Amino acid sequence: MSKIQQRSLYLDVADRVRELIEQGDLAPGERISEKHLCERFGVSRTPLREALKVLASEGLVELLPNRGARVVRLTLKMVKDTYDLMGALEGLSGELACQNISDEGIRAIRTLHDEMLRHYRERNLPDYFRVNQRIHESILAASANEVLQETYSNLSQRVKRVRYSKKMTDDFWGNAVQDHEHMILALEARDGRRLGQILRDHLCNKLEVASLAGVVEDETALEVATS
Amino acid sequence: MSKIQQRSLYLDVADRVRELIEQGDLAPGERISEKHLCERFGVSRTPLREALKVLASEGLVELLPNRGARVVRLTLKMVKDTYDLMGALEGLSGELACQNISDEGIRAIRTLHDEMLRHYRERNLPDYFRVNQRIHESILAASANEVLQETYSNLSQRVKRVRYSKKMTDDFWGNAVQDHEHMILALEARDGRRLGQILRDHLCNKLEVASLAGVVEDETALEVATS
DNA sequence: GAGAGGTATTATGAATTCAAAATGCAGCCA
DNA sequence: TGGCTGCATTTTGAATTCATAATACCTCTC
Known part of the structure; x- marks a missing residue:
């Protein structure tokens, strides 16, 4: 019997991006390419972008209008x-x-x-x-x-x-x-x-x-x- | 001279939804209809859904997978x-x-x-x-x-x-x-x-x-x- | 050779489209 | 009458498309 309640895709994506940041696979200050991550995760841009918005409100990434996202540099x-x-x-x-x-x-x-x-x-x-x-x-x-x-x-x-x-x-x-x-x-x-x-x-x-x-x-x- | 740096649409939408919740226009426990709010704000579903995700991570709304969003009931x-x-x-x-x-x-x-x-x-x-x-x-x-x-x-x-x-x-x-x-x-x-x-x-x-x-x-x- | 300007390319922002799940409703049966 | 089944409709989830802003590159001028 498999789990009935499936998580939303954007939550999984957010988790995976968090992991990448924590592990240092996405370096501080590094530009996050939507296309690149989409291909890496095998999802479309929509859930990835939703995930980035959540991560931004968590303070892990920052979104620069019209210029994409980057991992926040900790001061x-x-x-x-x-x-x-x-x-x-x-x-x-x-x-x-x-x-x-x-x-x-x-x-x-x-x-x-x-x-x-x-x-x-x-x-x-x-x-x-x-x-x-x-x-x-x-x-x-x-x-x-x-x-x-x-x-x-x-x-x-x-x-x-x-x-x-x-x-x-x-x-x-x-x-x-x-x-x-x-x-x-x-x-x-x-x-x-x-x-x-x-x-x-x-x-x-x-x-x-x-x-x-x-x-x-x-x-x-x-x-x-x-x- | 108008402001050069435009805010993203989803931020404006999030602000407006926050306001509605704070004012009580969206009642606690009330189901949030995407279609309804989109028409009300005159935007498409994409920025609205992004805003809802942010609001969810802020603890103002809860997202029920495949069953939409609702204003969190405070206990x-x-x-x-x-x-x-x-x-x-x-x-x-x-x-x-x-x-x-x-x-x-x-x-x-x-x-x-x-x-x-x-x-x-x-x-x-x-x-x-x-x-x-x-x-x-x-x-x-x-x-x-x-x-x-x-x-x-x-x-x-x-x-x-x-x-x-x-x-x-x-x-x-x-x-x-x-x-x-x-x-x-x-x-x-x-x-x-x-x-x-x-x-x-x-x-x-x-x-x-x-x-x-x-x-x-x-x-x-x-x-x-x-x- | 260096820099400015303009065009081509790419990436992002947002709307639309398509697919799948949930909801509502009607008909059926007990 | 009451509840269940199955279909139609609506709503959500995610991919795709279209428009626009940013970036890169190339050329032209000095």
């Missing part, structure tokens, strides 16, 4: 602003999670937390990242606020292209783990205010280790120096 | 969730504003504040609301975070349809003005933490006086009782 300021925002949202998610999460939910996150610690002790960065992300997702889900989840994931998508330094220093890593220790304690105490604050600060630290080279505008490095 | 939970989110964003805007605003900017807001107080004393609700909104907009602008501004205005648009009770009690009004007194003091002291907190709580109060009848799902009133 350092945009990334920083987005992180500030995501920090506030993470903070809210922590507060709400403490109000709404079940005891079982807390135990599940504790399990993830312990698993993450194992990966940390073994210096297994990929698995650490994976479990780390699941913890944050779990807290977000526990907030039981769908508008928040949707907004967060949109912002997250925008900066997904930014890759983090492979050579994350032990210092930063240690601090992050320390943050998580405090998080789980606050969560188990259902101290929303505290959990929120930790989550917010935690994200700010994350920004610091972000290696923005390549994805971010070069001229922006200049901005940093001058500001 | 009480959605409105509440959105306000929680907007509260967090207002809080952030306050913190950032204190960091970034100029002394002149503070003086400008103080002027607005005093003007608002005059309208309050004269019980001039429309002008009070207008100036009130300008204050919040000024703080948001002073945050110097465009991603924040854009996100806030999107969320704001979603719940714009919700009309506030004409019979706002003197109590609530007095409290709101009191909040504003604290706000301007925190701003003048550049106490971001405090301003943020006030703005957040201020918005929560606003929700309480919201008269949700008509725009919000009826079944939702039930949800309130059961939760």
Whole structure:
């Protein structure tokens, strides 16, 4: 029995373009040729153009009237602003999670937390990242606020292209783990205010280790120096 | 000399549909007939459909595959969730504003504040609301975070349809003005933490006086009782 | 050889057309 | 009478077509 409800074509196209942007197959600032992508996806221009409009309203591409679309170039300021925002949202998610999460939910996150610690002790960065992300997702889900989840994931998508330094220093890593220790304690105490604050600060630290080279505008490095 | 840079048609259409929704000309849950709107706007289906896709990604309409579009029905939970989110964003805007605003900017807001107080004393609700909104907009602008501004205005648009009770009690009004007194003091002291907190709580109060009848799902009133 | 101007080509914007799905309605049967 | 089946109509989804703006290229002039 196959699925009855078929998704619209433009949604699939949008997903695929998002993927290309995230993977870097469509470079920042790169002109998006409608014809080229149509042939690549095997669809006509109509659904592709609809998809581009959606992606534009998501902030992933920009549409220049009569001159096509291009992948938005992230500036350092945009990334920083987005992180500030995501920090506030993470903070809210922590507060709400403490109000709404079940005891079982807390135990599940504790399990993830312990698993993450194992990966940390073994210096297994990929698995650490994976479990780390699941913890944050779990807290977000526990907030039981769908508008928040949707907004967060949109912002997250925008900066997904930014890759983090492979050579994350032990210092930063240690601090992050320390943050998580405090998080789980606050969560188990259902101290929303505290959990929120930790989550917010935690994200700010994350920004610091972000290696923005390549994805971010070069001229922006200049901005940093001058500001 | 006319403007050289013409906006795309779908943007104009999107604006007009947004207006119709905000004004209530398109009722919540109402089916949106492509043909009807095309004739009304004098455009073909292509730009209208592009506009609908954008509006869907903004959360104003929902697209049912093969069955057209409809104006989203706001549930009480959605409105509440959105306000929680907007509260967090207002809080952030306050913190950032204190960091970034100029002394002149503070003086400008103080002027607005005093003007608002005059309208309050004269019980001039429309002008009070207008100036009130300008204050919040000024703080948001002073945050110097465009991603924040854009996100806030999107969320704001979603719940714009919700009309506030004409019979706002003197109590609530007095409290709101009191909040504003604290706000301007925190701003003048550049106490971001405090301003943020006030703005957040201020918005929560606003929700309480919201008269949700008509725009919000009826079944939702039930949800309130059961939760 | 460099630059300006004009034409050809290409890409985008929007309308139209074609195909497929959903809706409405009439007739049929229990 | 009530509900189901099947056909006609309407509506949506997607491709195609047409018009217009942008780009590239070529020529002509200095």
